[in-house]
Amino acid sequence: MYAIVDIETTGGHASANGITEVAILVHDGQEVIKQFKTLINPLKPIPIYVQALTGIDDEMVSTAPKFQDIAHKIYELLHDKVFVAHNVNFDFSFLHFHLAAAGFNLQTKKLCTVRLSRKIIPGLASYSLGRLCKEVGIEIQDRHRALGDALATAKLFSMLIEQDKDGHISKTLNQRSREQSLPPHLPKEDMDKLPSVPGIYYFHNSKSKVIYVGKAKNIRKRVASHFANNKPGRQKQDFLREIHHITFQECGTELMSLILEAVEIKRLWPAYNRSLKRFEYAYALYSFEDQNGYMRLVIDRKKKFSKPHYTFNGIAEGYNLIKSLIAGFNLCPKLCFVQRNNDPCVPIGEESCKGACEQLESVELYNKRVIMALNSLSSVLPGFLLIDEGRTFEEKSCLLIENGQFFGMGYITSDLAQADISLVKKYLTPYPENDYIRNMILNAALRFPHKVRDIYGN
Known part of the structure; x- marks a missing residue:
C-alpha cells in the first residue's frame, strides 16, 4: 500500500516553518482507495508570496486544527505504507519533523515520482509537477493546493506503475537501494560511477557550476553520507535541492585529497563550502x-x-x-x-x-x-619529497616542499623517486600553497620519515 502525499507550507524547510495544508491519498497499486485532506493552523503568519502562490491565507487557517491535534491521524495513515510524493524528501522532511515534535517517529520506505519519472519517462525537458503532467496529459485541478497536487501525483504514479517495464519501482524499494535518499535532481548513475578510493568530489548545480567541494578517503562512502540524513534545516534542504550532478578526481592518498580540496575551494569558491576559504598568507x-x-x-x-x-x-x-x-x-x-x-x-x-x-x-x-x-x-627551511602510494601499483604519489614551501604534487614511477629534483619537477603540477597545506605536509613528514627524501642531502 502507498500513501501519496502533498503538503503546503509557510516556507522551504521544516525546522523553521509550519504546514498549512496536507493531503494523503491511500493507493493500492492500481487506484486511490481513500483520501484525507485538511487545512492546518501553522501558528505563524503565512508570507505574502506563499499566499499568492497557494491561495491559502491567515484567515483560512485561523480556525483549522493545529498539527499536534491531527498528528495521530496523519501517523496512522502513513506509518505502514510507502510514502510517495513529488520530490519526496521535501514532504517527508516536514511531516517527519512535525510528527516527531508531536511524539510520533515516522519510519517508512519512500518513493519519489520525480526520480521515477526520469527513469520511466526519460527525455522530458522538465520534471516539475506542472510541466510533467502537461507533457503526459494529466490535468491538475487546484494547482499548488495539497489535494489538487496529490490527485495529480496519484494519476502520475498510476501511469508510472503501468509503464514500469524494467521494474524500477521494485528496485527502488529494495532495502539495499538507497536511491530515495538522493537529492531529487541527482541521477543515480552519478552515484554509481563514484569509486571507493581517496580523492575529491564536486557537487554541481543545474548550470554545472560547482557549489561544493569535498575530500574523502573513500569517495563513494563519503558522498553517500551527505544524503544519509534528511535534516529539516534550511541550509541542508537548499543544498540538496541544488545538487544536479557529481564529478570527482581520484588521488593516491588521503593527504593529496586534503591538499586538492583546499586548493579547489580557493579556486572555485563554492557557495556551500564554509571552511578553508580564508587560508591565505598574511x-x-x-x-x-x-x-x-x-x-x-x-x-x-x-x-x-x-x-x-x-x-x-x-x-x-x-x-x-x-x-x-x-x-x-x-x-x-x-x-x-x-x-x-x-x-x-x-x-x-x-x-x-x-x-x-x-x-x-x-x-x-x-x-x-x-x-x-x-x-x-x-x-634553514626544509626541502624534501614525500613519496607515497599512487593511484595504481605502477606509480607513486609525490609531494615537493622546496625552501620550506609547497611546490606541487603529482605522480611518478618508482625509478624517478631518486632522480634529480629538476627531473622530478617535470612530473609535478604546481599548486598555490598556504599555512594549512604546508603544515599538513610537514606533519606527515614527521609521522612517516621513511617516506621522505631530503632534496638538500642533509
Missing part, C-alpha cells in the same frame, strides 16, 4: 635597499603579485625567522625593523651588529651578509 619576508644603499629586511603584510623571500600565516613566525637571521649573520636589528626606537642599536656594544645602522660598516660588507642570510634560507 605576512611575508621582503628585502629592499634604503637611500644609503643598505639592504633592509622587513616582515610586512603579504602583497598581491609581490615576490617575497618567504611567507607566513602569523607575524610571530615571521619575526622568529628574521631574529634567527640577525643572530646567525650579525645583521642589524634596526635595519631589519626589529628594534624600532631611536635609541642606539642594542647589539653594537656587543659587536654582533657591525654598525651599519650608524654607517660605521660599509654597504658592501653589510649587504654581503644580508645576501648570505637570504641564501641560507634554503638550508
Whole structure:
C-alpha cells in the first residue's frame, strides 16, 4: 500500500516553518482507495508570496486544527505504507519533523515520482509537477493546493506503475537501494560511477557550476553520507535541492585529497563550502635597499603579485625567522625593523651588529651578509619529497616542499623517486600553497620519515 502525499507550507524547510495544508491519498497499486485532506493552523503568519502562490491565507487557517491535534491521524495513515510524493524528501522532511515534535517517529520506505519519472519517462525537458503532467496529459485541478497536487501525483504514479517495464519501482524499494535518499535532481548513475578510493568530489548545480567541494578517503562512502540524513534545516534542504550532478578526481592518498580540496575551494569558491576559504598568507619576508644603499629586511603584510623571500600565516613566525637571521649573520636589528626606537642599536656594544645602522660598516660588507642570510634560507627551511602510494601499483604519489614551501604534487614511477629534483619537477603540477597545506605536509613528514627524501642531502 502507498500513501501519496502533498503538503503546503509557510516556507522551504521544516525546522523553521509550519504546514498549512496536507493531503494523503491511500493507493493500492492500481487506484486511490481513500483520501484525507485538511487545512492546518501553522501558528505563524503565512508570507505574502506563499499566499499568492497557494491561495491559502491567515484567515483560512485561523480556525483549522493545529498539527499536534491531527498528528495521530496523519501517523496512522502513513506509518505502514510507502510514502510517495513529488520530490519526496521535501514532504517527508516536514511531516517527519512535525510528527516527531508531536511524539510520533515516522519510519517508512519512500518513493519519489520525480526520480521515477526520469527513469520511466526519460527525455522530458522538465520534471516539475506542472510541466510533467502537461507533457503526459494529466490535468491538475487546484494547482499548488495539497489535494489538487496529490490527485495529480496519484494519476502520475498510476501511469508510472503501468509503464514500469524494467521494474524500477521494485528496485527502488529494495532495502539495499538507497536511491530515495538522493537529492531529487541527482541521477543515480552519478552515484554509481563514484569509486571507493581517496580523492575529491564536486557537487554541481543545474548550470554545472560547482557549489561544493569535498575530500574523502573513500569517495563513494563519503558522498553517500551527505544524503544519509534528511535534516529539516534550511541550509541542508537548499543544498540538496541544488545538487544536479557529481564529478570527482581520484588521488593516491588521503593527504593529496586534503591538499586538492583546499586548493579547489580557493579556486572555485563554492557557495556551500564554509571552511578553508580564508587560508591565505598574511605576512611575508621582503628585502629592499634604503637611500644609503643598505639592504633592509622587513616582515610586512603579504602583497598581491609581490615576490617575497618567504611567507607566513602569523607575524610571530615571521619575526622568529628574521631574529634567527640577525643572530646567525650579525645583521642589524634596526635595519631589519626589529628594534624600532631611536635609541642606539642594542647589539653594537656587543659587536654582533657591525654598525651599519650608524654607517660605521660599509654597504658592501653589510649587504654581503644580508645576501648570505637570504641564501641560507634554503638550508634553514626544509626541502624534501614525500613519496607515497599512487593511484595504481605502477606509480607513486609525490609531494615537493622546496625552501620550506609547497611546490606541487603529482605522480611518478618508482625509478624517478631518486632522480634529480629538476627531473622530478617535470612530473609535478604546481599548486598555490598556504599555512594549512604546508603544515599538513610537514606533519606527515614527521609521522612517516621513511617516506621522505631530503632534496638538500642533509
